[in-house]
Amino acid sequence: MQGAASLVVGMAHDDAKIDRNMRVLIGILHHYLNIRTYASWGGHKQQSGRMNPAPKDEFHVSFFLPLNYPGGFDGNTLSIIREAARLYEGKVFLENDNETYNLLIKDGCYSWTLSGYGIAPIHFASTLFSQYLVAKRNR
Numbered sequence: 308m309q310g311a312a313s314l315v316v317g318m319a320h321d322d323a324k325i326d327r328n329m330r331v332l333i334g335i336l337h338h339y340l341n342i343r344t345y346a347s348w349g350g351h352k353q354q355s356g357r358m359n360p361a362p363k364d365e366f367h368v369s370f371f372l373p374l375n376y377p378g379g380f381d382g383n384t385l386s387i388i389r390e391a392a393r394l395y396e397g398k399v400f401l402e403n404d405n406e407t408y409n410l411l412i413k414d415g416c417y418s419w420t421l422s423g424y425g426i427a428p429i430h431f432a433s434t435l436f437s438q439y440l441v442a443k444r445n446r
Contacts, residue, residue: 329366332432336368339439340384344370349428366428369404371416383442388421391431391438399423399431 325333329347336342349366361367372384385401392399404410404418423431 329368329428332366332368332428332435335432335436335439336370339436340387342370342372342384344368349423364423364425364427366421366423366426366431368421370419370421372419373414373416374412385419387438387442388435390442391435392421394434394438395423395426395431398425 326348329349333344333347336344346369347367349361388401392401400422402420402422404420405412410418
């Protein structure tokens with residue numbers, strides 16, 4: 308886990324705007340999977356006074372993926388996330404919000420939410436990074 312955390316040090320996103328408990332997971336999504344998130348929350352021991360609080364071993368990340376992703380999205384990105392989630396069957400879920408909540412596709416983008424229950428964001432981040440490395444090696 309220490310390794311995954313050190314990999315995201317000095318990355319381009321603004322850490323001050325990202326919940327401290329979510330920084331490593333968001334960093335891996337941003338830097339390695341080329342995903343830009345628009346909301347994330349989770350992993351709090353104390354929930355009082357927080358907007359969208361989620362308990363210690365729970366997290367949520369929402370992001371848009373264009374139907375025609377200019378940054379190189381080719382389906383592998385979602386496959387990597389799905390493989391990592393599969394390792395935590397019944398605990399980590401990837402949902403297409405457009406299908407789940409009947410949202411319209413806006414500006415050619417699908418909205419997705421990655422959620423974890425009973426798992427700390429840092430633990431899933433480590434697994435996600437491992438799956439990224441496996442996929443990269445197998446290309």
